[in-house]
Amino acid sequence: MGNSRTEDAAVQAKLAGHRLRLLKEVFVTPPRQADPGRRARASTPSTPIRPGVLDHAAASVDEIITHTRAEVPRVSPAPRNDSVYQWALDNTRHLDPERQRALDAKIYQQSLEHALMMGDDLAIRRHSCPACGCWGLFWMAATQAAGCVNRHCADKDGRPNTWTLQQLAERHVSAANTARRNAT
Incomplete structure (x- = not known):
């Protein structure tokens, strides 16, 4: 790319765009239920879209x-x-690396959000735990955080350590930049 931004940023921007397009094209309409046979018709039609996705x-x-x-x-x-x-990305190429990384992390965070909105929690499992390094993160929808399954990786009350999508995104972007620096 010619500057300090990693190739990973372009890949992540493309992935985030792809996931956003999928959300709009595929996940806006609710899944159709199989017709169980004769049944009474609803007096009001169901919502033809999932407004939360839009x-x-x-x-x-x-x-x-x-x-x-x-x-x-x-x-x-x-x-x-x-x-x-x-x-x-195109309009922020001239910014200093710190400000570029902030945008890159926001794009990566949104890509994770899109994946979760589509029901793809594997996007979270592809990250190692920031505390213990194990590959046991899982998405906890109720708290909107990723938790670690390692029972030794817990807070003082015994609950799993948790991380927000923003924290995971910042860590991912930082690791990509560190890997790029170390490769040269």
């Missing part, structure tokens, strides 16, 4: 646009679709 997609795009415009006030018009991630 709200999530719109909020994600808005967040990236807002973040990019805060960093670069005079920026080209933003796309309102999955190409917003590449738009953000």
Whole structure:
């Protein structure tokens, strides 16, 4: 890419865009139930879309646009679709590495959010535990955090150590930058 931003940032932007597009194209409509036979018809039709998915997609795009415009006030018009991630990377290439990493982490965090919205909790399991290093993270939807299954990796009350998606994203981006620096 010609600057301090890693190739991983472009890959993650493409993945986040792909997941956002999938959310909008596939996961907006509720899954169809098999017809159990004769039944009474509802007096009001069911919602043909899952509004939470559309709200999530719109909020994600808005967040990236807002973040990019805060960093670069005079920026080209933003796309309102999955190409917003590449738009953000393209318009922040000149920023210092710290500010680039902040955007890269936000994009990675949103990619994880999109995966979880689609029911793909394997996106979380691909991260090692920041505390003990084991590969036993799992998504806890009730607390909106990733927890470690290692029983020795717990807080003082015996509950699993937990990490937010933001923490996992920042760690991932930091590790990618460290690996790039060490490879040269």
